[in-house]
Amino acid sequence: MSALDIDALVATFRARLAEADDPDALEALRRDYLGKKSPIKLALKGLRAVSAEDRPKVAQAIQAAQKQVEDELTAAREAVEARALAKRLDAEWMDLTMPGLATPRGARHPLTVVEDRVMAVMRQLGFALQDGPEVEHPYYNFDALNIPEHHPARDMQDTFWVDGGYVLRTHTTSVQARLLESRPALPVRVVSMGRVYRNEAVDATHTAMFHQFEGIWVDRGLTFAHLKGTLAFIARALYGDRPIRFKPKFYPYTEPSVGVDIQCGACAGAGRVDGHGCEACHGAGWVTILGSGMIHPKVFLEFGYDPAEVSGIAFGLGTTRMASQWAGVEKARKLYEQDLRVHQTLHRGAR
Ligand SMILES: [Zn+2]
Numbered sequence: 001m002s003a004l005d006i007d008a009l010v011a012t013f014r015a016r017l018a019e020a021d022d023p024d025a026l027e028a029l030r031r032d033y034l035g036k037k038s039p040i041k042l043a044l045k046g047l048r049a050v051s052a053e054d055r056p057k058v059a060q061a062i063q064a065a066q067k068q069v070e071d072e073l074t075a076a077r078e079a080v081e082a083r084a085l086a087k088r089l090d091a092e093w094m095d096l097t098m099p100g101l102a103t104p105r106g107a108r109h110p111l112t113v114v115e116d117r118v119m120a121v122m123r124q125l126g127f128a129l130q131d132g133p134e135v136e137h138p139y140y141n142f143d144a145l146n147i148p149e150h151h152p153a154r155d156m157q158d159t160f161w162v163d164g165g166y167v168l169r170t171h172t173t174s175v176q177a178r179l180l181e182s183r184p185a186l187p188v189r190v191v192s193m194g195r196v197y198r199n200e201a202v203d204a205t206h207t208a209m210f211h212q213f214e215g216i217w218v219d220r221g222l223t224f225a226h227l228k229g230t231l232a233f234i235a236r237a238l239y240g241d242r243p244i245r246f247k248p249k250f251y252p253y254t255e256p257s258v259g260v261d262i263q264c265g266a267c268a269g270a271g272r273v274d275g276h277g278c279e280a281c282h283g284a285g286w287v288t289i290l291g292s293g294m295i296h297p298k299v300f301l302e303f304g305y306d307p308a309e310v311s312g313i314a315f316g317l318g319t320t321r322m323a324s325q326w327a328g329v330e331k332a333r334k335l336y337e338q339d340l341r342v343h344q345t346l347h348r349g350a351r
Contacts, residue, residue: 137167173316257294
């Protein structure tokens with residue numbers, strides 16, 4: 001290999017080196033110019049063929065070229081690595097003095113908050129919590145509660161029937177029927193709460209599953225005055241000074257029956273919100289929060305009590321509607337959706 005060849009070789013190497021900007025390209029260059037079969041190695045091997053006179057000079061030139069290639073490759077590799085490191089540092093840069101990101105804390109579902117609040121009020125009145133099954137025998141859901149076979153509430157359109165003749169309970173009153181059947185000592189003051197099911201079309205104030213809260217108070221000598229006083233206490237404890245009103249109602253398992261309305265919180269009784277009819281109260285300005293009444297004599301007879309001696313009051317609250325009313329949310333079904341912003345609003349409202 002002549003001096004000219006070596007210069008040409010180094011020139012091509014440099015041209016390729018200028019293009020090589022990643023570790024793979026540099027490695028390919030190293031193989032091509034310093035590998036066993038590279039022109040430089042082959043030229044070193046072929047030195048024997050060079051005349052003894054020229055050999056030292058040629059050898060020196062080849063070795064110089066080899067050293068040059070090695071040095072330039074090393075420098076290029078270091079430059080590539082430095083660039084990669086700089087890029088990574090730039091991308092992964094962080095200010096360790098910055099305050100950390102706040103992780104939002106979990107919170108209880110607004111319905112749970114409402115249920116706990118109601119339960120706290122009921123405890124003040126001496127009520128205890130009673131649990132019961134959600135898949136219920138129709139006897140406890142209907143028959144025992146003066147809702148016989150032909151009653152429209154048992155219609156397929158209102159009730160979810162389950163295999164084996166069972167129903168998804170349509171109210172938590174079934175829990176109280178089970179309790180009364182066990183003939184507990186008087187007085188009885190219990191509440192039951194949880195999910196109930198109705199085969200209903202979903203709109204702003206109706207969902208096929210909702211939460212209910214019910215109580216009974218059974219004793220000797222209870223009158224309608226006990227009922228009214230109890231309901232007024234509950235309404236005031238839960239809603240403060242919002243106006244309330246009583247109105248006659250019909251329920252199969254109470255007689256007489258009464259409904260309690262509070263002024264709508266979403267529209268403050270106006271019936272309209274932002275220029276359209278308030279969906280929370282269907283424009284009425286009032287929302288029924290409680291259904292109640294004196295326990296029907298037939299229910300007492302069913303469980304072997306003498307209705308001439310024993311009386312009782314029963315009441316139920318829709319906790320779903322209560323949560324939406326409490327927080328001033330127009331659409332109750334929002335409670336069952338997974339929009340955290342709504343839940344946060346509700347939490348602020350329920351506090
Ligand atoms: Zn309203």
